[in-house]
Amino acid sequence: MTEPAQQPDETPQKMKPSIIRRLAVFGLVLFLGLQLVPIDRHNPEVVADINAPEEVKLILRRACYDCHSNETKWPWYSYVAPGSWLMAKDVREGRDYLNFSEWGDYYEMEETPEYFLDECFGSIESGEMPLWFYLPMHPEAKLTAEDMKILKEWCQAEESVVSEEIEEDIES
Numbered sequence: 001m002t003e004p005a006q007q008p009d010e011t012p013q014k015m016k017p018s019i020i021r022r023l024a025v026f027g028l029v030l031f032l033g034l035q036l037v038p039i040d041r042h043n044p045e046v047v048a049d050i051n052a053p054e055e056v057k058l059i060l061r062r063a064c065y066d067c068h069s070n071e072t073k074w075p076w077y078s079y080v081a082p083g084s085w086l087m088a089k090d091v092r093e094g095r096d097y098l099n100f101s102e103w104g105d106y107y108e109m110e111e112t113p114e115y116f117l118d119e120c121f122g123s124i125e126s127g128e129m130p131l132w133f134y135l136p137m138h139p140e141a142k143l144t145a146e147d148m149k150i151l152k153e154w155c156q157a158e159e160s161v162v163s164e165e166i167e168e169d170i171e172s
């Protein structure tokens with residue numbers, strides 16, 4: 001090979017390591033900076049935990065409580081951004097939609113818990129809940145056919161209790 005032919009290659013090769021190093025430093029600084037954003041990992045007090053048979057509660061605790069209760073167990077990745085942001089957002093939104101730690105209060109509301117029972121089982125049966133990306137990290141949250149059966153029977157039984165109570169209220 002002749003001397004001039006090698007020259008065009010030389011410059012980019014020399015530059016490469018320094019670009020990579022700069023990107024790495026930039027990435028590290030960005031990552032550390034992200035950790036400074038404050039995250040709310042507060043678990044409010046449990047005011048009116050769901051009143052259900054123990055077997056039902058155990059399933060809900062396993063599969064739903066991290067996002068739909070005030071008893072969230074914050075995993076290690078909830079301490080490292082950006083995982084922490086995603087987790088905090090899911091918990092905030094999850095509690096807003098449905099909070100098993102406030103379930104008792106739903107019975108006091110104008111809108112009866114029928115709505116929640118319907119929604120609750122519907123979301124499980126359709127496979128929408130628990131959220132799919134939660135499962136690889138929490139294999140214990142996967143619902144078996146037996147779990148589904150227990151939840152379905154409880155939801156149906158509870159719905160008929162609730163609708164009887166409404167009828168009684170209307171009659172009296």
Ligand code: HEC
Binds near residue numbers: 064065098119
């Ligand atoms: C990883 C967090 C997470 C887990 C675990 C989880 N949910 Fe949710 N859930 C959410 C979020 C976030 C929302 C609101 C946004 C949405 O619908 O995706 C929600 C919404 C809901 C809703 C309202 C649905 C709607 O479309 O209005 C119901 C009902 C529900 N969840 C039930 C459950 C039940 C029952 C379980 C357990 C079997 C469960 N969820 C497990 C995060 C979670």
